[in-house]
Amino acid sequence: MDSEEFEKQQTPAMSAAVVNALRRPPPPAAFFAPEGLTDFSFLHLLVAVAGDLVSVDCRPPRYQGRNFRRLTRRIRILLVLFEFLLESQRPLPPLALLCFKEFYIVVSRAKILLDYCSQSSRLWLLLRNQEISGYFHDLEREICTLLDVLPLDELCLAADVREHVELLSRQVGTSGLYFDDGEEQLRVKVLTFLNEIEKGRLPDHSDMKSTFIDRIGMLDAGDFDSEIKFLENQISNTQEDDAEADQSSVGGIIAVVRYCRFSLFGCQRTGGGNSRSSPWSPPPHADDIPAITIPTDFCCPISLELMREPVVVLTGQTYDRKSITQWIASGHRTCPNSGQILGNAYLVPNYALSCLITHWCRANGVPCDSQASSGGCGSPAASKAEVEANRATIRILIRNLSGGAEDSKAAAAHELRMLAKTGKENRANIAKENAIPLLCLLLRSQSPIAQENAVTALLNLSINEANKTKIISQTGCLSSIIRVLRRGLTPVARENAAAALFSLSAVHDYKKRITEEPSGVEALARLLRKGTARGRKDAAMALFNLSTHPENWERMVVSGAVAALVGAVRDEEVAEEAAGALALLARQPVVAGMVGWEEQAVVGLAGVMSAGSARGRENAAAALHEICRRGGAEVAERVARVPGVAGVVQTVALAGTKRARRKAAELARMLERREHLSLSLAPAGLRGGGWVMEQVSPVAVPVTVL
Missing domain, CATH: 3.30.40.10 (Zinc/RING finger domain, C3HC4 (zinc finger))
Known part of the structure; x- marks a missing residue:
């Protein structure tokens, strides 16, 4: 077979599915051999890659050990061939060079697969036992094909080297797909636990201990936590086109392992140290509702x-x-946009x-x-087994939350916090098991870890609409959340208390109640002024939500929230939310007059119109529009006299979003009626109001960014 025929036979199947299934970006070497190298340089590179693979003293993983060792032996024999050819320094025949380029790809994939097995958890290797064994077999078949094609007679090999290569060719030619029977039995046993729970029967305690501790080797709570974390990462890395049933199955296994962990070890710590290194106190916001920018279209x-x-x-x-x-229920009959x-x-x-x-x-x-x-387009619904296993875990955690030591309560709150993050069924079941009153009590704990986990658990639970009612209705819960907001023991606890108020205020009927709670709005205003970037964002969002209730404006004024929002429009992190809140509050003439009479407030809003986000510009235009509309002629005249406002209004009226253009155009007409806009600034497209303009020159507005 010549090199052209061989190249035609190299189908995409030879670029096996090994790398794609490993859920990580593969290096180019998994698909392409380097070009433009001399024969000597290429062989030198091939020897280096293969030598690196076999020289690493890497212990085989607990599972897939035989496949791991066998593939390593194959590469070691090939390395003998590569080193001999490098030392001989003879030119390579064209077909041989093509084979060695394919060997380079095979060795690169072998390294990926061996690294993957070494870094994977025990349970993952068990659950993927047949699939991963198939990856090893695919590589063996590729080696077999390449050795069949390799022109040994043209390479002038030494007798011992040729003997090694021919022996390897016979071995890979007769080797089949290998499954370890013991590993396969363990995989089936773990899946049996899943099936039993799905049928409503919890696994026997001694059976769990025998399987997970004695046979799989998960010796302590830390081993269980590591396995759970690895499996969760696999789900988060799953591609959109992967089978939903597969994701659901892994989710069920995680739930079973978590139940076994707490059944066997309770809320036992997995590490020591102070609160900063405690396993029950994750990095700020790492596991909860993230502070990310939501796409405007969403x-x-x-x-x-x-x-x-x-x-x-x-x-x-x-x-x-x-x-x-x-x-619509409020009596409006027009489209808001x-x-x-x-x-x-x-x-x-x-x-x-x-x-x-x-x-x-x-x-x-x-x-x-x-x-x-x-439905069919999002994350797959949790399986019955996953729901039931998590429910059993929730009951264990709530028992610890109600009667354990302080550390045990902190651990239980942390796990409830995590479960409340991962699924709507969990959020519903945690509330059904009466966790909310216990978490509310924990808000007054003197343990920073316990308090932080409790308020974050309530935040995550509040995503469920029914849970919002339960939290608000729980005696003393709202006041306790506000107490954490005011005097929380950690910055994260205070920030998540503000986020909890934001979540609860999504229900219109609760906005008034939250606002009337003593010191609540004052605490949000203080966090907006002096909090971290995340804290200011949480506070601004909560104040925006509260501003949507028309009866809250007076409390917002008295509490200092309006003043805090005015200052916040000069903070690019929260300017969008602050401007939106001011647009709502300025519908009240008293607020419109207050804000419009403050030149720095007008300058700040103009700055957002000039350099803010698209939504920020809309909000700022709406705020200035309401200020001029509700504040009266004197306020409108004062706004019109602020340097730079006219130019910014004209720019947005021509180049903003649809809503921003509409608001800016209405604002421009109001200001024009005050006869404080020069006719030379009037745009040609707004002749209806007697305004004529040939050219627009944007005006820079001085805005201090905090």
Whole structure:
């Protein structure tokens, strides 16, 4: 067979599925051999790659050990061939060179597979026993094919080297797919636990101990926690096109392992040290609702929050169902975004956008209870076995939460916090098992770890709409959350208390109640002024939500929240939310007058219009529009006299988003009526108001960024 025929036979199957299944970006060497090298340079590189693989003193993993050792032996024999050819320095025949380039790819893949087995957890290797064995077999078949094609007669090999190569060729030619019977039995045993729980029967304590501790070798709680973490990472790295049943199965195994961990070891610590190194105190926000920027298209134009159930109205605009329903129920008959009359109140689900939002939430670790998540386009629903195993774990944790020592309570709160993050079934079951009153009591703990985990668990539980009612209705819970916001023992506890208030305030009926709670709004205003970047963001979002209730404006003024929001418009981290809140509050003439009379407030809003995000510009334009509209002629005149405002308004009226252009145009007409805009600045497109303009020159507005 000549080199051309051999090259034609190299199908994509030879670039085996090994790397794709390992859920990590493969290096180029897994698919391509280097080009442009001399024969000597290429052989030198091949020897280095193969030598690196066999020289590493790496112990075989607990499972797949035989396949691991056998592949290493194959590469070691090939290394003898590569080293001989390098030392001989003879030119390589074309077909031989092509074979060695394929050997380079095979050796690179072998290294990936061996590293993967060494770094994988025991349970993962067991669960993927047949699949990973198949990867080893694929590499053996590739080596066999290459040795069959390799022109040994043209290489002038020494007798002992040729003998080694021919022996290897016979070995790989007769080797088949190998499964270790003992490992396969263990895999089946673990899956049996899953099946038993699905049928409503919890595994026997002694049987769990025998399987996980004695046979698999998970000797302590730390081993269980490591296995759980590895399996969770595998789920988070799963590609969108992977089988949902596979994800659900791994989720069930995680739930079973977690139940076994707490059944066998309770809430035992997995490490020592102070609170900074405690396993029950993860890095700030690493495991909870993340502080990330939500794509504008995923936000409801009314609430500016992530849409949980996007629907389309008659005008073609999309809103979150809850927000547009409240808008219509309040007596409005126009589309909030376009201003068109709504002929009817029909709401059509936007399934395409719902799927996109669910996928984005999944990719960014954002909990999402949208309808898409229970359909075919989001994360797969938890299996019955997973739900039941987690429910059994929740009962164990709540027993520790109610009667354990302080460390045990902190550990239980941490695990409930994590479970509340990972699924809507868990959030519902935790609340059903009466965890909320116990977590509320823990908010007053003197342990920083316990308090932080308790408030974060409540935050994660509040994602469930029904749980919001339970938290608000629990006696003393709201005041305890505000107490943590004011005097929490860690910055993260204070920030997550603010985030909890933001989550609870998503329910319209609770906004007034939260605002009336003593010191709550004051604490949010203080966090907005002096908190960390994350804390200021949480506070700004909570204050924005509270501002959407028309009866809260007076309390917002008295508490200093309005003043804090005015200062926040000069902080690029929270300017968008602050401007949005001011736009809502400025609907009240008293607030409009207060803000409009403050030149720095107007300058700050103009700065957001000039250099803020698209949504920030919309909010700032709306805020200035409300200030001039509600504040009266004197306020409008004062706004118009602030240097730079006119130019910024004109720029946004021409180049902003649809909503920003509309607000800016209305604002410009109001200011023009005050006769404080030069006719030379009037845009040609706004002749309806007597305004004529040929050119726009943007004006820089001095804004201090904190």
